[in-house]
Amino acid sequence: MLIKQHWWKFLSISLIFYTLIAGMLTPMGAGVQKISPAFISQRGEVLLQLSTYNSNYAPDVANNSLKARIRLNKNQAIEAKGAQVLGNDLVLNFDIPEGNMPVDISSPALNKKSPYPLLEISSPTQGYTSVKSAVIFDKIGENTQAAFSAVQPYPQSEGRKFPFLNILEESIRNLFFHVPMWFGMMLLLLVSAIYSILHLRRPQHNVYDVKSQSFAAIGLLYGIVGILTGALWARYTWGDWWSWDVKQNTSAIALLIYMAYFVLRGSFEDLDKKGRISAIYNIFAFSTLIPLLYIVPRMVDSLHPGMGGNPAFSSYDLDNNLRLVFYPAIIGWILFGVWIANINARIVLLAARKAEKMG
Amino acid sequence: MNTQLNPPAAVQSASEALMYSNGKIYVVVGVIAILLIAVFYWLFTMESRLKQLEQQEEE
Numbered sequence: 029m030l031i032k033q034h035w036w037k038f039l040s041i042s043l044i045f046y047t048l049i050a051g052m053l054t055p056m057g058a059g060v061q062k063i064s065p066a067f068i069s070q071r072g073e074v075l076l077q078l079s080t081y082n083s084n085y086a087p088d089v090a091n092n093s094l095k096a097r098i099r100l101n102k103n104q105a106i107e108a109k110g111a112q113v114l115g116n117d118l119v120l121n122f123d124i125p126e127g128n129m130p131v132d133i134s135s136p137a138l139n140k141k142s143p144y145p146l147l148e149i150s151s152p153t154q155g156y157t158s159v160k161s162a163v164i165f166d167k168i169g170e171n172t173q174a175a176f177s178a179v180q181p182y183p184q185s186e187g188r189k190f191p192f193l194n195i196l197e198e199s200i201r202n203l204f205f206h207v208p209m210w211f212g213m214m215l216l217l218l219v220s221a222i223y224s225i226l227h228l229r230r231p232q233h234n235v236y237d238v239k240s241q242s243f244a245a246i247g248l249l250y251g252i253v254g255i256l257t258g259a260l261w262a263r264y265t266w267g268d269w270w271s272w273d274v275k276q277n278t279s280a281i282a283l284l285i286y287m288a289y290f291v292l293r294g295s296f297e298d299l300d301k302k303g304r305i306s307a308i309y310n311i312f313a314f315s316t317l318i319p320l321l322y323i324v325p326r327m328v329d330s331l332h333p334g335m336g337g338n339p340a341f342s343s344y345d346l347d348n349n350l351r352l353v354f355y356p357a358i359i360g361w362i363l364f365g366v367w368i369a370n371i372n373a374r375i376v377l378l379a380a381r382k383a384e385k386m387g
Numbered sequence: 388m389n390t391q392l393n394p395p396a397a398v399q400s401a402s403e404a405l406m407y408s409n410g411k412i413y414v415v416v417g418v419i420a421i422l423l424i425a426v427f428y429w430l431f432t433m434e435s436r437l438k439q440l441e442q443q444e445e446e
């Protein structure tokens with residue numbers, strides 16, 4: 029009985045619990061924080077010094093099992109001739125051929141930057157690591173004279189590890205806490221708008237009005253958490269609390285629209301009027317969300333993922349290990365929001381019924 | 388490679404340095420803290436509303 033009716037509540041808390049544990053305990057893959065020199069203009073032997081994070085390449089270097097290369101395009105690469113470990117740094121030795129470098133700089137998809145020159149490291153103990161746009165070559169173009177080595181795919185890392193992305197580093201785990209807030213907000217506000225439509229169809233019951241108000245309140249709460257967590261995350265990755273990024277601005281506008289909804293509700297004495305006018309406002313408010321959060325941000329350059337040439341995740345980087353925590357987080361927080369909104373609606377309804385009885 | 392946004396050359400205070408340390412893991416801690424504060428804020432708001440109703444009942 030308890031399980032039959034409330035299973036989704038158990039599911040919600042279990043999923044949130046799971047995302048906290050898996051999100052924090054899954055280790056980070058080995059990563060490269062900095063490469064110097066970043067610009068390669070000389071030919072012949074070049075030493076690249078890599079500041080590495082969360083990795084220990086010493087054993088692999090000692091027994092010569094470390095492999096590394098700079099991929100110039102899908103099929104051609106410059107293989108590293110040697111490697112040594114210098115403190116926390118890994119030094120790779122490349123023999124750069126004469127002439128142009130056939131770097132493929134065409135975008136693989138709309139709004140996606142070319143990953144080449146792609147630095148790849150394959151280590152038996154540390155797994156696979158890659159750095160996109162790792163270095164800049166002085167001359168790019170066709171080169172038929174030089175012999176580049178053919179690309180054989182490196183084995184992918186085994187075990188569950190999150191990808192190391194520069195700038196984000198460990199804060200990639202915020203994906204499980206910041207992003208589900210926006211997904212949750214969108215769904216809760218959609219439910220709220222649906223209850224508003226139902227209220228307009230049956231204005232005599234105030235149940236729909238109260239439900240729509242409660243879902244909007246939890247949706248707004250999620251949005252506020254989203255914007256605050258986003259600001260904190262942005263401070264240490266994009267460099268500022270507020271970068272006037274298009275998605276930051278449009279989501280702030282969306283939150284203001286929903287705050288105005290509660291101001292509007294508070295300004296009516298007459299219950300019928302309050303219900304009907306705020307239901308109409310709520311439907312309009314929801315319909316502004318689509319262009320604000322899904323259309324406008326896609327039209328201009330943004331720091332947020334999926335737009336412009338930004339360093340955060342794209343569909344390439346959102347790998348399966350991240351998805352394994354990200355999707356449960358979304359479901360968990362949506363169910364939790366629905367639960368809390370329902371409890372809130374019951375309290376408000378109880379208060380309304382009492383007020384009616386007392387006259 | 389885009390690294391100019393990583394720890395500014397001179398990180399001023401100790402708390403700033405902490406946020407950048409260990410691969411910025413404390414940013415995640417901060418985000419979870421904000422999330423928890425918001426959830427607790429809402430739960431306690433609902434509880435105080437219920438309490439009001441209970442008090443009205445008693446009167």
